[in-house]
Amino acid sequence: MDKKETPLTALHTGATVAETYRAAFEQFPDRVALVLPDGSHWTYAGLQQRVHRMARALQALGLRHQDGLAILTGNRPEALVVLIACAWLGLRQTALHPLGALDDQAFVLQDAGIAALVVDPRYAERGQALQERGQQEGTPLRHVLSLGPSGLDDDLSAASAAHSGAALPIASRPEDIYRITYTGGTTGRPKGVVHRHRTTLTMTLQQLAGWEWPEELRFLIATPISHAGGAMVLPTLLRGGTLVLLDGYQPERFLQAVQQHRITATFLVPTQIYGLLDHPGLDHWDRSSLRYVLYGASPMAPARLAEAIQRFGPLFGQLYGQAEAPMTISYLRKDAHDLARPERLQSCGRPLPGNQVRLLDPQGQEVATGEVGELCVRSPLVMEGYLNRPDATQEAFAGGWLHTGDMARRDEGGYLYLVDRAKDMVITGGFNVYSSEVEACLALHPAVAQSAVIGMPDAKWGEAVVALVVLKPGASATPQALMDFVHAHKGALHTPKLLRLEPQLPVTPLGKIDKKALRARFWDGQARQVG
Structure with missing residues (x-):
């Protein structure tokens, strides 16, 4: 038979996202798909x-x-x-x-x-x-x-x-x-x-296979459906679940929705979880229906994660991805959120099936177990490229891998640990300081709600470590006391040269701490301005 009449590319072609939605619609026609703000449903x-x-x-x-x-x-x-x-x-x-x-x-x-x-x-x-x-x-x-x-x-x-x-x-x-x-x-x-x-279909299959969905699924979407929240829609419908949309996140409104709709699963970014933990009315609302809290989009301080597990229970699963390979590069299961093994709380889990993940050095060679390298991915999950940016696409795909820009290490058990974005690493006196390590240390202090660590220009050291810190409501601590705390736990290299107390930290539209805005305070007019 003529090859042109039956191309192999067509033989192995997958479905579309629309066909997958249609499969859900036809599988569960009479179930409640969506609860509306007025209490009615579709x-x-x-x-x-x-x-x-x-x-x-x-x-x-x-x-x-x-x-x-x-x-x-x-x-x-x-x-x-x-x-x-x-x-x-x-x-x-x-x-x-x-x-x-x-x-x-x-x-x-x-x-x-x-x-x-x-x-x-x-x-x-x-x-x-x-x-x-x-x-x-x-x-x-x-x-x-x-x-x-x-x-x-x-x-x-x-x-x-x-x-x-x-x-x-x-x-x-x-x-x-x-x-x-x-x-x-x-x-x-x-x-x-x-x-x-293929990207969304790959992500959806990995979500369904690798995440730990509750059998009775009522999913509260508290982040924008135009962004991360939207990635929760299709897998929820494929499991015959019900969606509840929260238009504008506030801790009180979130807790009210959980109680009112008996929510069993949700997705939150770390800053939203911090807001819940620091909310004075947290224990006034019935949260007993919750079975699963996915979190991701930015690193979460292990000390605050441990606090969340103690307050909410062992409900947490961590996802890791980025815009170029969304949501499902790796996953940290609920049972790995083990307070008896606190080091695991720093992990973003193991790669999900279907992904090849390597930690590579600047020469493109895989680093040894325990060493830090750039996390690189091969998978049907990976983007097609950057629109109208061939040079950026070529750089991102150097050596046949997606270069995420995230620096990570892997332990003997195959768990991945993000230590920093490559651009967030502070090079001070020729030594590398990973901002996430300093932020995790500060989170151990009982007065600290959240922090952001960046580098600022320094004539002697090249860069100096700077910490911007938000205290918990009603708590008090001096900058010097917090610097001494880091020195005692991490040593002089990681101790901020400058620490400022802030009423709040700027966040991006997606709820991540906006380090670009923070750096602008210190790098204005300097040669090494990074994002």
């Missing part, structure tokens, strides 16, 4: 019908296969419908964070070739500003659409309600670009991370 079949209506509304606007669509919304049900409809039609989806700067958002729309922008009504003013900016700069943006009544001309929610919810053929193809995710940007403009359908 079934799986009802969610599917809304996706079909939304997809037809987008088609009616003239959007076609592989056009770019961006969203600027909070955690609202209609936004979830838009994201699934994008997968159905084979549109390229890109998220804008509500806290992002206008210039950065305008750059993303231009760089990703976005044809339509969908906004929450509360962001209508920003949407209009982006539309005007696009008209001035000649960008591809043709539509700015609102999810509800607003000052904008087009109400996408109303338009979709007028369309049929009958079954609609899936237009996406496995080789399509599924989404373009923009990194926060450490220096210069953010980079667009290109993912095809």
